[in-house]
Amino acid sequence: MAKIVGIITTDHGSVGGGSPIFYARDRDDLQKVAHLLEKVLDCAAHEVHEDLFIVVDRHNNR
Amino acid sequence: MMLDWLHAHKDLTGVVMGTTFGMGARLFMLRSDYRQYPAYPHGKLIHLALGLIAGALGSVAVPALYNKDYTAITFLALAAQQFREVRNMERSTLTAIDHLELVPRGAAYIEGIAVVFEGRNYLAILTAFLTSLFVIIVGWWSGLLVGIVSLFVVHRFMRGKSITHIADVERVEIKLEGPNLYVGDVYMMNVGLEENREIIKQQGIGFILTPKNDDARVTIANMGQRQAILHDVSTRLGVYRDDGDPALLPIAKLGLRTGKLGLLVLPREKDRDKSYQAVCNVPLLEAAVRKPTEANRKSTEGKPIG
Numbered sequence: 001m002a003k004i005v006g007i008i009t010t011d012h013g014s015v016g017g018g019s020p021i022f023y024a025r026d027r028d029d030l031q032k033v034a035h036l037l038e039k040v041l042d043c044a045a046h047e048v049h050e051d052l053f054i055v056v057d058r059h060n061n062r
Numbered sequence: 063m064m065l066d067w068l069h070a071h072k073d074l075t076g077v078v079m080g081t082t083f084g085m086g087a088r089l090f091m092l093r094s095d096y097r098q099y100p101a102y103p104h105g106k107l108i109h110l111a112l113g114l115i116a117g118a119l120g121s122v123a124v125p126a127l128y129n130k131d132y133t134a135i136t137f138l139a140l141a142a143q144q145f146r147e148v149r150n151m152e153r154s155t156l157t158a159i160d161h162l163e164l165v166p167r168g169a170a171y172i173e174g175i176a177v178v179f180e181g182r183n184y185l186a187i188l189t190a191f192l193t194s195l196f197v198i199i200v201g202w203w204s205g206l207l208v209g210i211v212s213l214f215v216v217h218r219f220m221r222g223k224s225i226t227h228i229a230d231v232e233r234v235e236i237k238l239e240g241p242n243l244y245v246g247d248v249y250m251m252n253v254g255l256e257e258n259r260e261i262i263k264q265q266g267i268g269f270i271l272t273p274k275n276d277d278a279r280v281t282i283a284n285m286g287q288r289q290a291i292l293h294d295v296s297t298r299l300g301v302y303r304d305d306g307d308p309a310l311l312p313i314a315k316l317g318l319r320t321g322k323l324g325l326l327v328l329p330r331e332k333d334r335d336k337s338y339q340a341v342c343n344v345p346l347l348e349a350a351v352r353k354p355t356e357a358n359r360k361s362t363e364g365k366p367i368g
Contacts, residue, residue, distance in 0.1 A: 031256050038255060044308040045254035047241035053254050058308065 005043055006055035008033050014052060027051070068202045073125040076197035076205065080124070083209035084117020084190030085110070087216050091182045109179070112148060116141065116183045120190030124198055141187060149180040164303060165296040165312060170286020170349040177348065185216045223346045225291065228278035229271040229323070231341050233334060236268045236326065246270045248317040248324030251309075258309040262328065265302045267337050269325040279321040280352040287350035288314040291325065291341060298340040300330025 008022045009015050010030055022037070024030040027050060034045040034053045043057045068075050092109055119141045126134030153176040160166045167175075189212040197205030225231065234246035238259055243250045245268035253259050273279040281287060292312045303310035312327040329337055 035255055035257060038309065039306055042306045042308060046252040047254040 001060070003057045003060075004054050005041055005057045006037050008037065008045075008053040008055070010051045065202075072198050072202075073128075075202050076125060076194040077118070077121045079197050079202065079205050079209065080121020080190040080194030081114065081117040083193040083213070084120050084186045085113045086117075086209075087189040087213055088113025088116065088182065088186040090213060091185065091216065091220050112145070112183060113186050116145070116186040117190040120187035121194035123191060124194040128198055138187070141183075145180050145183040148183060149176045152176040152179045163293070164301050164305070165293050166289065167293045168286050168289030170284070170347050171290040171293060173349055174290075174345070174347045182220070185219060189213065189216060222348075224342065225271065225344045225346065226342045227346065228275075229273050229282055231338065232270050232272070233338055234268045234270050236262065236266045238263060243326070245315075245324040245326050246317075246322075247320075248315055248322060250313060250315050250324055250326050253309055255309065258307075261302065261310060262326070265328045265332060267327050267329060267332065267334065269327070269338075269341055271323040271325065271341075273321055273323075276355055277351075277353050280354055281346070281350050282323050283316055283321070284347070284350035284352075287347050288323065290347055290350075291344045292327065294344045295325075295327045295329065295337060295340045299327070299333065299337055302328040302330050 004019045006022060007015050007017075007019050008024055008030055010024050010026060012023060015021055022033050024033050030051070030053060034055070037043070037055045038045045041055055041057065042059075043055045045053050045055050047053055089110065092106065092113075119137055123134050123138055126137075153172055156167065156172040156175060157169070160168075160172065189209065192212050193205045193209040196208040237244040238253070241252045241254055241259070243253050243259075243262065248270065253262060271282055273282050292314060296312060301312065310328055312325075314323055314325050316323055325341065327337060327341075
């Protein structure tokens, strides 16, 4: 099963829970953080909506 | 003079010609397929040596049986054992290196290649056997003829079917709606990063594979077959990604309602005609081919569909 390994958001109130949450200043910063996490974790970043990205680990599926 | 000698030593002539044609057949089959072609010289050597052994076994069996030495048949059984080992060898080699590929072959494709390697040795044995048989029964010239004919037969045998036998391939535009990526009308994936969307827009080529009948619909949905398509296209045109770019993996997705297969490839060399050819020429995997319509026709309760 795919696993959410990171959440990046600009909206402080909108997320919570067990995965690491990264707060970004604005949408540009959001892209930057998501880019970094994608490369570092080797996991794809997906857009839930413009202010909320998730980084998903699919290594166990392959 | 020379010909008289050939007639006088039928057994020897049979064995030599049989072995030559057997190994020739193996060599012939080793060359013609780039996917299953061991590119490294030592890999080639292994298969040539095995081809020689196969040819020798096939051709020696005939004079032995002809002289009522029926235990010779056990040699053929031994050969079968050996060549099963070839299949295992190919499978384990390819599996071992598969995780180092940027776009893996997948287990189904590897299995297909391994089976082909085993099968080709049997074809080499058959060629040698027939050649040797005709040399000994009729004469050296008939052996030569049969040997040449079987080379052609073997060549025909070797050609499997390709994707175009079961599906129509067409090139379609890639569409990006926000993060959502479509190939034609098939939803592929959600691409988060702006940067990746740009790369996909520039480098991506989309294909839609429309199955030609209900059997093809099942075959094309097979994950092994899909991975084989992606691997082959990536082998022939290169791949625009590196390790650690999971968003740039070429992928294949089914349009659930239509049963069409959407294909997104990111070739290093963005050549539309070549990539079209590459998709068309992907072999149909034995492991993926299903015939549900036949199965349903034969069962007592099922009605024929399609």
